[in-house]
Amino acid sequence: MLVAYVKITIDENDRQTALDALLAEVPVVRAMAGCVTFSPLIDPTEKATLFILHEWELQDYFTEYLSSQSFAKVNSMLGPLFSAPVISRRFDARIIQ
Numbered sequence: 001m002l003v004a005y006v007k008i009t010i011d012e013n014d015r016q017t018a019l020d021a022l023l024a025e026v027p028v029v030r031a032m033a034g035c036v037t038f039s040p041l042i043d044p045t046e047k048a049t050l051f052i053l054h055e056w057e058l059q060d061y062f063t064e065y066l067s068s069q070s071f072a073k074v075n076s077m078l079g080p081l082f083s084a085p086v087i088s089r090r091f092d093a094r095i096i097q
Contacts, residue, residue, distance in 0.1 A: 001036070002062045003091040004054035009084035012047035019050060021077045028070045034061025048083065055093075062090075 010018050022040035029038040036055035043049035056062040065071055 001093045001095065002054070002056045002059045003093045004052075004056070004062065005089045005091075006052040006054070007087040008050040008052070008078065008082065009048055009086075010050060010078070010081045011083050014081045015042065015047065015050060018078050018081055021074055022050070022052065025070050025074055029065065032061070032065055032068065032070075034058055035065070059092075 008018065019040055019042060026038060026040070029035055034057040036057060037053060039053045041051040041053060043051065054062065054065075056065070
């Protein structure tokens with residue numbers, strides 16, 4: 001399983017707009033082959049931070065998502081709002097419980 005953790009820094013005045021854009025894509029992304037979890041989250045302690053938690057059955061499915069229209073759409077909407085480089089970490093995980 002691939003787990004991806006994405007941290008987005010955005011002006012706090014734009015955070016709701018960004019969250020709404022991500023939430024609108026939740027049904028689309030979750031319907032993609034291999035998607036286990038796609039969860040946009042806000043950080044209640046940092047008003048300029050959003051997270052996205054991804055879980056995908058295989059790396060190949062995540063790669064397909066990265067080249068999808070959904071990813072391109074959200075990236076084009078959010079990209080101009082980023083106030084710092086996006087931090088993206090990917091993990092090869094095995095469920096142990």
